[in-house]
Amino acid sequence: MDTSDLKARLLEVAQRDFPLTPRPYKTLADRLGVAEDAVITAFREMTLDDELISRIGAVYRTGTVGASCLAALAVPENSLEKTAEFVGTFPEVNHNYRRDHPHWTLWFVVTAPDTAGRDAVLDRVEAETGLPLLRLPMVEAYHLDLGFPLR
Amino acid sequence: MSTPCLLDATDRALIEATQAGLPLVPDPYGAIAADLGLAAEDVRARMSRMQAAGVIRRIGVVPNHYRLGYRANGMTVWDVDDARVMALGEAVGALPFVSHCYLRPRFPEVWPYNLFAMVHGHDRAEAEAQAAEIRALLGEACRAGEILYSTKILKKTGLRLGRAPAAGQGG
Numbered sequence: 001m002d003t004s005d006l007k008a009r010l011l012e013v014a015q016r017d018f019p020l021t022p023r024p025y026k027t028l029a030d031r032l033g034v035a036e037d038a039v040i041t042a043f044r045e046m047t048l049d050d051e052l053i054s055r056i057g058a059v060y061r062t063g064t065v066g067a068s069c070l071a072a073l074a075v076p077e078n079s080l081e082k083t084a085e086f087v088g089t090f091p092e093v094n095h096n097y098r099r100d101h102p103h104w105t106l107w108f109v110v111t112a113p114d115t116a117g118r119d120a121v122l123d124r125v126e127a128e129t130g131l132p133l134l135r136l137p138m139v140e141a142y143h144l145d146l147g148f149p150l151r
Numbered sequence: 152m153s154t155p156c157l158l159d160a161t162d163r164a165l166i167e168a169t170q171a172g173l174p175l176v177p178d179p180y181g182a183i184a185a186d187l188g189l190a191a192e193d194v195r196a197r198m199s200r201m202q203a204a205g206v207i208r209r210i211g212v213v214p215n216h217y218r219l220g221y222r223a224n225g226m227t228v229w230d231v232d233d234a235r236v237m238a239l240g241e242a243v244g245a246l247p248f249v250s251h252c253y254l255r256p257r258f259p260e261v262w263p264y265n266l267f268a269m270v271h272g273h274d275r276a277e278a279e280a281q282a283a284e285i286r287a288l289l290g291e292a293c294r295a296g297e298i299l300y301s302t303k304i305l306k307k308t309g310l311r312l313g314r315a316p317a318a319g320q321g322g
Contacts, residue, residue: 055172140254142244
C-alpha cells in the first residue's frame with residue numbers, strides 16, 4: 001500500500017472506533033497489514049503537513065461539560081474586521097466566522113464553565129459593541145456525529 | 152435532551168487533556184496518563200466508560216472538511232413547525248451529508264429559523280442540492296429557509312487546554 005492509499009484507508013477506517021488499546025496505532029496497522037511507524041507517520045503528515053485532519057481524538061457530546069451558546073452579531077460591513085478581532089480576544093470564543101447574511105454577519109460560539117460565565121461574555125460583547133446580538137443556544141441535538149462519508 | 156452523566160474531577164481533566172487530540176506516539180493513552188498522574192489503564196477505562204455512557208460520541212479522526220475538498224460549508228437554517236420539528240430534526244440529522252443538526256430558539260421579527268443543519272459540498276452547487284434535499288424532506292412543515300456560507304474563518308481554535316472544560320461546536 002503506498003502512502004496516499006494508506007492515508008485514504010486511515011481516513012476511512014479511523015473516523016470511528018479508533019482503538020482504545022495500549023498501542024492503538026499498532027492495532028490499526030495490524031488491521032491494515034502495515035507497520036505501526038507507517039500509520040503514525042501518515043497521521044502526522046495528514047495532521048501537520050496536509051491539514052487533512054484537524055485532530056485524532058474523542059468527540060464529546062455537546063453540552064456534556066461547560067455551557068456554550070451560538071451567537072450572531074449584526075455587524076456593518078465597514079467594522080466587521082475590527083469587531084471580529086474584538087470578539088476573538090475572548091478566550092471563551094472558540095469559533096468565529098464571517099457568514100454571508102444581509103444582517104447577521106458575524107457568528108461565534110461562546111463556551112464557559114457555566115451559564116453565568118457564558119452569559120457574562122455575551123453581555124460584554126453586546127454592551128461593548130453596542131450591536132444587536134442573537135443568542136441561539138442549542139435546545140436539542142439531532143446529529144450523532146458518527147463520522148463523515150469521504151467521497 | 153441528553154442524559155446527565157456524573158463526571159468526576161479526573162474525568163474532566165481527561166476531557167480537557169484529550170479534546171485537543173491524542174498525541175502521535177505509540178502509546179498515546181499512556182502519554183496522557185503520565186501528564187495527569189494516572190495509570191494508562193485508568194485513562195482507557197475512563198474513556199471507555201464515557202463512550203458507553205454517550206459522553207464521548209466517538210473516538211477517531213476529525214476531518215478537516217475544507218482541506219478534503221469540501222469548499223462549500225453551509226449552515227442551513229429552517230423555520231419548521233414546532234409540532235413536527237422533533238421528528239423532522241432526527242430525519243435531517245440522519246442525512247449522510249449533514250454533520251451537525253440542532254434545534255435552537257427563534258426570535259420573532261429578527262430570526263425566524265429554529266432548525267440548523269450544517270452541510271458540506273465540494274462547491275456551492277452541491278451544497279445547494281443538499282439544502283434542496285433537506286427542504287424536500289421537511290415538506291409542508293417548513294415555511295422558509297436559507298443557507299449561510301462561512302466566507303471567512305476569523306478564529307477557529309480547538310478547545311483550549313488549561314481552562315475549564317468545554318463542549319463541542321454545538322453551542
